[in-house]
Amino acid sequence: MPIxxxxxxxxxIAIAGYYLGKARVxxxxxxxxxxxxxxxxxxxxxxxxxxxxxxLIVMLIWLLAQPMIVSNAxxxxxxxxxxxxxxxxxxxxxxxxxxxxxxxxxxxxxxxxAAAASDPQADLDAVTEGLQQAGAIITSQITQPVLSAAQSxxxxxxxxxxxxxxxxxxxxxxxxxxxxxxxxxDYRARNVVETAVRWLLxxxxxxxILTTLGIVLSxxxxxxxxxxxxxxxxxxxxxxxxxxxxxxxxxxxxGVLPLLWGTFYISLVALAVAIPIGLFAAIYLSEYASxxxxxxxxxxxxxxxxxxxxxxxxxxxLTVGPLLVSVFGRDGLGIMPAGTAVITAGLVMGxxxxxxxxxxxxxxxxxxxxxxxxxxxxxxxxxxxxIRQVILPAxxxxxxxxxxxxxxxxxxxxxxxxxxxxxxxxxSLNPFDAMTTVTAKIVSQLTGDADFASPEALVAFxxxxxxxxxxxxxxxxxxxxxxxxxxxxx
Amino acid sequence: MSDASLSSGAAPHSGAKSLLVQDARTRKRxxxxxxxxxxxxxxxxxxxxxxxxxxxxxxxxxxxxxxxTVVDVxxxxxxxxxxxxxxxxxxxxxxxxxxxxxxxxxxxxxxxxVAFDAGxxxxxxxxxxxxxxxxxRANEQSLGSPVSFQLAAASRVDGYLTGRVxxxxxxxxxxxxxxxxxxxxxxLEAGIITRAFNWTFITGADSGVDNPGGAGIGASVIGSFxxxxxxxxxxxxxxxxxxxxxxxxxxQNRFTDLIEVNISNLAAVPSIVFGIxxxxxxxxxxxxxxSAPLVxxxxxxxxxxxxxxxxxxxxxxxxxxxxxxAALGVGASKMQAVFHHVLPLAMPGILTGTIxxxxxxxxxxxxxxxxxxxxFVARGYPxxxxxxxxxxxxxxxxxxxxxxxxADASFYEKAWGGIIILLLFLLTMNIIAIILRRRFxxxx
Numbered sequence: 001m002p003i004x005x006x007x008x009x010x011x012x013i014a015i016a017g018y019y020l021g022k023a024r025v026x027x028x029x030x031x032x033x034x035x036x037x038x039x040x041x042x043x044x045x046x047x048x049x050x051x052x053x054x055x056l057i058v059m060l061i062w063l064l065a066q067p068m069i070v071s072n073a074x075x076x077x078x079x080x081x082x083x084x085x086x087x088x089x090x091x092x093x094x095x096x097x098x099x100x101x102x103x104x105x106x107x108x109x110x111x112x113x114a115a116a117a118s119d120p121q122a123d124l125d126a127v128t129e130g131l132q133q134a135g136a137i138i139t140s141q142i143t144q145p146v147l148s149a150a151q152s153x154x155x156x157x158x159x160x161x162x163x164x165x166x167x168x169x170x171x172x173x174x175x176x177x178x179x180x181x182x183x184x185x186d187y188r189a190r191n192v193v194e195t196a197v198r199w200l201l202x203x204x205x206x207x208x209i210l211t212t213l214g215i216v217l218s219x220x221x222x223x224x225x226x227x228x229x230x231x232x233x234x235x236x237x238x239x240x241x242x243x244x245x246x247x248x249x250x251x252x253x254x255g256v257l258p259l260l261w262g263t264f265y266i267s268l269v270a271l272a273v274a275i276p277i278g279l280f281a282a283i284y285l286s287e288y289a290s291x292x293x294x295x296x297x298x299x300x301x302x303x304x305x306x307x308x309x310x311x312x313x314x315x316x317x318l319t320v321g322p323l324l325v326s327v328f329g330r331d332g333l334g335i336m337p338a339g340t341a342v343i344t345a346g347l348v349m350g351x352x353x354x355x356x357x358x359x360x361x362x363x364x365x366x367x368x369x370x371x372x373x374x375x376x377x378x379x380x381x382x383x384x385x386x387i388r389q390v391i392l393p394a395x396x397x398x399x400x401x402x403x404x405x406x407x408x409x410x411x412x413x414x415x416x417x418x419x420x421x422x423x424x425x426x427x428s429l430n431p432f433d434a435m436t437t438v439t440a441k442i443v444s445q446l447t448g449d450a451d452f453a454s455p456e457a458l459v460a461f462x463x464x465x466x467x468x469x470x471x472x473x474x475x476x477x478x479x480x481x482x483x484x485x486x487x488x489x490x
Numbered sequence: 491m492s493d494a495s496l497s498s499g500a501a502p503h504s505g506a507k508s509l510l511v512q513d514a515r516t517r518k519r520x521x522x523x524x525x526x527x528x529x530x531x532x533x534x535x536x537x538x539x540x541x542x543x544x545x546x547x548x549x550x551x552x553x554x555x556x557x558x559t560v561v562d563v564x565x566x567x568x569x570x571x572x573x574x575x576x577x578x579x580x581x582x583x584x585x586x587x588x589x590x591x592x593x594x595x596x597x598x599x600x601x602x603x604v605a606f607d608a609g610x611x612x613x614x615x616x617x618x619x620x621x622x623x624x625x626x627r628a629n630e631q632s633l634g635s636p637v638s639f640q641l642a643a644a645s646r647v648d649g650y651l652t653g654r655v656x657x658x659x660x661x662x663x664x665x666x667x668x669x670x671x672x673x674x675x676x677x678l679e680a681g682i683i684t685r686a687f688n689w690t691f692i693t694g695a696d697s698g699v700d701n702p703g704g705a706g707i708g709a710s711v712i713g714s715f716x717x718x719x720x721x722x723x724x725x726x727x728x729x730x731x732x733x734x735x736x737x738x739x740x741x742q743n744r745f746t747d748l749i750e751v752n753i754s755n756l757a758a759v760p761s762i763v764f765g766i767x768x769x770x771x772x773x774x775x776x777x778x779x780x781s782a783p784l785v786x787x788x789x790x791x792x793x794x795x796x797x798x799x800x801x802x803x804x805x806x807x808x809x810x811x812x813x814x815x816a817a818l819g820v821g822a823s824k825m826q827a828v829f830h831h832v833l834p835l836a837m838p839g840i841l842t843g844t845i846x847x848x849x850x851x852x853x854x855x856x857x858x859x860x861x862x863x864x865x866f867v868a869r870g871y872p873x874x875x876x877x878x879x880x881x882x883x884x885x886x887x888x889x890x891x892x893x894x895x896x897a898d899a900s901f902y903e904k905a906w907g908g909i910i911i912l913l914l915f916l917l918t919m920n921i922i923a924i925i926l927r928r929r930f931x932x933x934x
Contacts, residue, residue, distance in 0.1 A: 097777075
């Protein structure tokens with residue numbers, strides 16, 4: 001745990017600096033805090049920040065950069081001959097990394113002594129046995145190039161960590177000294193500390209940008225990798241989804257259209273359930289219901305949105321599916337072969353979406369000014385005529401926005417379709433057929449035993465990209481509509 | 491004027507009109523009004539109906555997971571029998587014979603007559619002889635006096651009692667035969683088979699696919715706990731810091747606009763995309779351990795941040811400007827005004843939002859599937875606090891998914907039971923949030 005220790009050492013230096021700085025400024029002001037520019041704790045904080053922040057930043061950058069540099073260096077050492085025909089440099093490199101980790105494990109477990117672990121002339125059999133005894137995951141007998149690469153990997157890493165520790169500690173001490181030099185009564189410590197805190201706040205806020213960047217980059221890189229192995233036109237316009245993990249490259253059909261159709265169809269069924277129920281519930285709650293009913297029914301409906309989706313998934317698989325089969329299945333109408341089907345997942349997802357539609361629409365209907373209702377009543381309209389001809393048209397853009405948000409929710413929903421919709425990718429119009437969606441396929445492609453170099457695993461990233469783009473477009477559009485028309489009556 | 495002419499009845503085109511008699515059109519309009527109102531009521535009732543159905547099916551299917559069928563038998567072993575049994579070649583077989591004898595006597599005493607053999611007992615109880623022998627070898631002092639044993643029954647007996655295994659659908663296998671059910675009925679009548687609270691389900695770890703009876707949720711509760719710890723440690727400070735910046739300090743410029751748009755977009759990104767992010771960045775790129783609560787916590791942190799930021803901003807906004815002005819007036823800096831005056835007043839709201847965000851994260855499943863918390867079987871508890879973060883473990887929702895995806899139908903009961911536990915946790919968190927809100931609610 002050297003990194004944890006290093007972190008704790010830096011922290012200790014910072015804490016010591018805090019108290020030293022505080023003491024020093026008190027001395028320089030002759031113990032009278034009225035002579036100082038800032039409160040004493042700011043001088044201490046100034047020392048602590050200068051001791052910790054540059055050191056920790058260097059440590060973070062080093063930790064991110066070192067593996068890449070070491071991997072590059074080691075990768076150059078592997079001779080072309082050592083790479084088997086059906087393998088690649090990346091695979092050998094990951095084996096090297098595994099072996100290096102195994103050597104560390106073996107040394108700490110005592111099955112291999114430190115000298116033997118770094119001895120280039122070590123007996124391969126003995127090393128392999130030592131690794132296996134320590135419980136390291138190695139596939140087969142270690143070969144000489146892999147062993148020597150792993151040894152230099154370890155050596156480089158150990159040297160890198162050592163240099164990093166030294167640099168970080170020296171930086172931390174220097175920072176503390178710099179802060180201590182500044183701990184004089186007329187130094188503007190509060191301004192320095194507050195600037196630092198402000199940067200801390202800004203960096204916390206920037207994590208949203210970093211996350212988005214991370215999502216986009218991880219999707220884009222892997223998607224590009226996928227399209228290098230599999231033609232994009234076949235992916236976007238293929239009507240057949242048939243991945244085969246056994247044959248690598250070319251033998252799988254990875255057309256996205258059946259998945260998009262399944263996603264679209266299930267979402268449609270879900271919205272057909274959620275929109276009428278949600279909308280009528282919202283109208284009743286905001287226009288007709290008494291305060292008592294409202295304060296009782298609204299939170300209860302919202303409970304439906306707070307239930308984890310795995311619960312809905314299980315509900316679809318074990319309750320709704322068998323129920324539908326008993327009505328439409330072989331004993332009933334005979335049109336539903338199994339419990340997992342579009343209608344099962346769609347119905348349950350519709351139930352989940354009811355509160356999304358109702359709560360958002362409720363807010364929007366409430367935002368329609370009372371003057372419009374009064375005007376309509378004054379002309380002699382009944383309540384329902386007012387609602388249908390005045391309030392709903394006025395609230396329509398907002399309601400459309402709410403429905404779009406619910407639709408994007410439906411498209412991105414995973415657990416209900418994984419458990420309730422089946423796994424067959426097909427282009428069919430029958431709602432009693434099993435179908436599958438983009439999200440369900442992402443799960444099944446990435447939880448198998450595929451290696452990340454095959455198109456069958458990489459396709460999940462292309463699917464994720466498709467999903468991300470579709471839901472993002474829907475969300476942006478929905479938010480745009482809601483925002484634009486909500487201000488209309490202000 | 492027109493009123494006068496109407497009331498005089500001189501207008502030839504209109505019939506007699508009274509406020510007390512509705513004409514056809516008014517009746518139609520009123521009927522439409524009533525219908526419309528009824529649609530609204532029906533919609534609410536449908537929504538509440540679904541909620542009730544969901545609750546009933548969870549409770550009805552989930553409660554059997556908390557009890558377990560046990561064979562409660564009073565067993566007396568004399569020292570002579572003990573010595574004789576230990577002297578035999580098949581020792582556990584000898585104990586089993588004695589157990590059968592005892593059960594037969596109990597049944598006879600109650601006047602119940604049923605034929606059974608050692609095979610039937612083994613099918614119902616597994617290998618009870620070994621359990622008995624182990625007990626007496628450890629507690630020789632209880633020889634001669636009656637000891638009450640609670641032996642766990644096989645999962646098919648469990649299923650027979652809960653209605654999952656029926657007499658009609660049963661086919662004779664080496665696990666259970668039709669004649670065994672007669673014995674089960676007889677034992678039920680004699681009060682030997684009872685149901686007891688299943689502590690293994692609460693405290694245990696996941697079992698293999700062939701042992702649904704021994705599966706427990708305890709280890710994955712621990713996994714969820716460590717995951718939530720990571721989420722709390724990271725998302726609360728980061729979320730609050732980001733909200734403070736955006737709400738109190740941010741100038742109106744392109745950078746803060748970008749941050750705001752990003753936050754509202756992240757709140758709407760499908761959860762599985764966060765799973766892909768976690769897989770690509772934390773596991774593929776940073777080589778953090780797969781299936782570890784640490785990685786799950788990091789992914790869920792990114793998902794929870796928008797929720798926390800949105801609720802924190804709302805509660806910061808609700809602190810009146812006069813508080814800030816007063817602080818600035820006595821010479822505090824902007825930073826001091828925020829950290830010493832605004833933030834403490836906004837804290838209850840922030841905590842409420844945080845708990846709701848954590849509750850959402852606790853129920854999230856899809857991203858955990860991708861970072862490998864489903865392929866792993868949570869076989870035990872982690873060794874220590876640090877290992878709790880990095881050792882492979884499962885989380886409650888992932889564990890429930892694992893059970894639901896298994897072929898053996900007896901795991902479904904466990905899945906429903908797991909859901910009850912999960913919902914209890916969520917309920918507790920939500921109640922805490924409500925109490926916090928009630929307790930600290932301020933109106934300015």
